[in-house]
Amino acid sequence: MPATPVMRRPFLRGSPTSSREYGRTPSLLLVTPLLLLLSGGFLYPVGKLFWGSIFAPQATLKHYLRIVEEPLYLLVLWRTFEIAFIVTVLALLLGYPVALAMARVSGRAATLVGACVLIPLWTSVLVRSYAWIVLLQRNGVVNSSLLEAGLIEAPLQLLYTRGAVVVAMTQVLLPFMVLPIYSVVSSIPDDLTRAARNLGAGGLQAFLRITLPLSLPGVAAGVLITFVLSLGFYITPALVGGPSTLMMSTLIGQQTTELLNWPFAGALSVVLLLATLLLVVVFRRALALNKGFKLG
């Protein structure tokens, strides 16, 4: 039914129809290159890391015990999730209205908003992170504006703080939140909100009862993508963060490039991967309880 295209989002349904339309063999052929890439570029190295972390060369759990026993590693793991969570929430709060606006406007305004979202995405993460350094450093744009405005008397420490990491990561990851929400919101027929208005709902009510619940699949996708990307973020925290914002990926990077302790780096990666997977599963379970998702 054209009236319900929203509920047919592929990322919510476990039963794609392509095998019915194309037959199994062509379908398999289509995904083969990706499968090869995935197994060669992901499964094999991850498997090897995992293997290396428990057989070095005899079976041992010492690397995992170290993670549990040394306070540093659980602290960093916890902090990684904490920062990822804050970034995701911020990106959602900032990104949702943008996605909504993108879906609403048309013509030149739509091009403009779209460009504002996409151009940062096409810019290197490195460049964007350095841009934040320029803005936030002690004699940077933000501090000098505040000083000139007389709002502060001495420069604030903005760079190499948790705030800097959160702000920069939010900005870098915002498109990954906006685009999935936009794609879902723009597929909600205008008639649905009109119908709600016509039936007596004010603007806010219509949003809360119709647009918001129907956009949840996009929100779920955006939240998941942003959160998972945040967990593994490397460049931005390394550039604009300090030791107090040490995240798992930086720690893993240290183990591999500086300390050359691959088994332990493997153990850290496995723990991060498992924690991420666990969270994704829990998240999807929680969403499945919402009946808007069950219908798929």
Place this chain on the structure above:
Amino acid sequence: MALATSMNRRGMLTLSAGAALAVGAGGAPEQTVAAPLDGLVDRARKGGEREVVVAGGTGAYGDLVKKHFYSPFTEATGIEVVATGGGYGEKLAKLKAMASVGRTEWDVITLSIDSLTPDVTNLLEDLGNCADLPDVAARGVAGSCLGKGVLFDIGGGVLAFDKRSFPDGQPQPAGWADFWDVKAFPGPRALPNVGNPWWNLIAALEADGVSRGQLFPLDVDRAFRKLDEIKPHVTVWWKSGDQSQQIFRTGEVVMAMLFSGRAFRLRAEKLPLAISWNGAPLDAAFWAVTKGAQHPNAGLALLDFIYTRPEAHAAFALESFGSTAQREAVAFLPEDARALSVLQPANWSQIIQVDRGWLAANREAVLERWSTWLAS
């Protein structure tokens, strides 16, 4: 990645390029190939050693070494130098691999002094007190002979501060106690976070009043307690040499512990940066002959040869912003570069050597505790 190159520290010394050739003050020692070297070269020739394979530095640094040392060596002795190289960690891993299969292809290797731990020294030829390499003892800085190798690049973690914050004529920080004194010397500070936290521990203990002779074994608990005091004032824990320069360019900090080479580079950029060697932890690289080398005598000849050429060391220092352990080289430096040179006895004597035995035993634990302390 900038982080990957962060461990690449070398010597340090700088001047403007124009001043570089203002050498030639009289009284420089005669440049001759000394008799002991002739003996080494003879032995090499008799053993049929026509070449020496050196795993040294790469890139621009490697080119400078080639120009000032390898080529003159070949010219003087007829022994070809086959240059190969890589990062310290990489070379170490390869050397271990080659030793384990019993075929060491490298004759000479250059490594960071921090890697002189028992597992590594076992792979290197014992030089004793360098009796076979008389030029090292005679013409190098005190302690140039390391037993398993000879010093080459030398520098350290200097205390650098911005003179715009602490101008001449007013009190200026002169040691780690002043670095810790945030009342007398206010402003944001930076310390390194590049995998050698013992530098910070040394600075902390110095600041806490431990005398130089009593530093090792390091009182780690006391050092971390002292670090707790300065932590709120350290706004940058720099992760790479480039970053350590950048924070001074942008005025992010007023004071920091810097690799001396980075500090000299900043001075070359005309940044008003002052440098103190007082209590600077030693940062050095050494050259060694490998155990099982194919051309051991050629390798020894090279090690001795490099100590016979002070003017080459001076030129090398100016061009690489580094410094080397040939102490006669200071005389070939331009006037204004001599005072800050690490080769000045007054500076060299203030440098703190890391107790490598202690480091080998405590490296892992200190690294782990450092990461935890920093992250919390």
Place this chain on the structure above:
Amino acid sequence: MDGMNVSVWGLGKRYGSVRAVEEISMDVRAGEFLSLLGPSGSGKTTLLMMIAGFEMPSMGKISIGDRDVTYVVPNRRNVGMVFQRYALFPHMTVADNIAFPLRMRKVPRQDATRRVCDALALVQLEGYGKRLPSELSGGQQQRVAVARALVFEPPVLLMDEPLGALDKKLREQMQIEIKRLQQRLGVTVIYVTHDQEEALTMSDRIAVMRDGSLEQIGSPAELYDGPATPFVADFVGKTNFLEGECRSYNGTGLEIGIGQSGFIRLVQCPPALTVLPKPGDRVRLAVRPEQIRLLRPGEADGPALEGVVETVIFVGSFRTFLVRLPGGELVHVQVHADHNASHPGEGDRVSLAIPGHAVRVFGQARC
């Protein structure tokens, strides 16, 4: 529930320099079923959207009952609306969809449940309350949309081509159901459609729109028998158009020559004309196919047009003959099927008798 009248005065809508709706004035009487009929782009949906409150008029006024609603937000207009694609909320059950307007009006839960049941019964969907819209057929979804639009007993119901997505048979069935429902409830209905048959079947009155203006408003019979313009004549029902020239006018009658094909004599003053044509004027005639009598050659007792049957189309209860006149015009003639009578076949020469009262004469100005 009682219907309310809906009035618009000088209502217009412009998008920049484009005039979507010209200044339109009309009165929809309480309890009336009025269709807005026109081709796509004629402004009928824009007019409806302005009445619903989704489009802000550029000029003019709208009132429902005695209340001026021109600047009232859509949710306070208290009009029901059925959308083209039903616009059922896909994440709510049928019952929740229907209860939505009641919930918005804070109707007590028990009362609301009862009214939802009543509404489901009204559209013959008892027992479907727990289903989701996607689990219903198109016709069922359509009924849910009607139930949802009526459950809060609005005095006015707006429908925007509500049957457009259904197949022909279901559409005809729904037309009758909606009409009955409207008569039973007495609600005023404004019904947008581009399907003239649907408009003729359901409406008390039809407003024909073209290019943003109101072309004619009247009962189906008035529109069918007395189209004010060739456009209406063409759009409502089937019509033969013939080009002609006035030959004589003697105060009571008019003779119009149809080129080489003959002539037609009109006894009365043609009703569609405000200015009487003079001899020599070119005019346009409109004749309904079923008004033409098909005779054998020479059988006519007055002036007639001669022609040859080209095609005979059998359409159940009647037949359509396509007759080629000597001037080249093709005339549709519709005759009730009488299986006993003998009809002319293809290639037969025939004579067409056109009674003067069945002819509409239009000037050339808007042809």
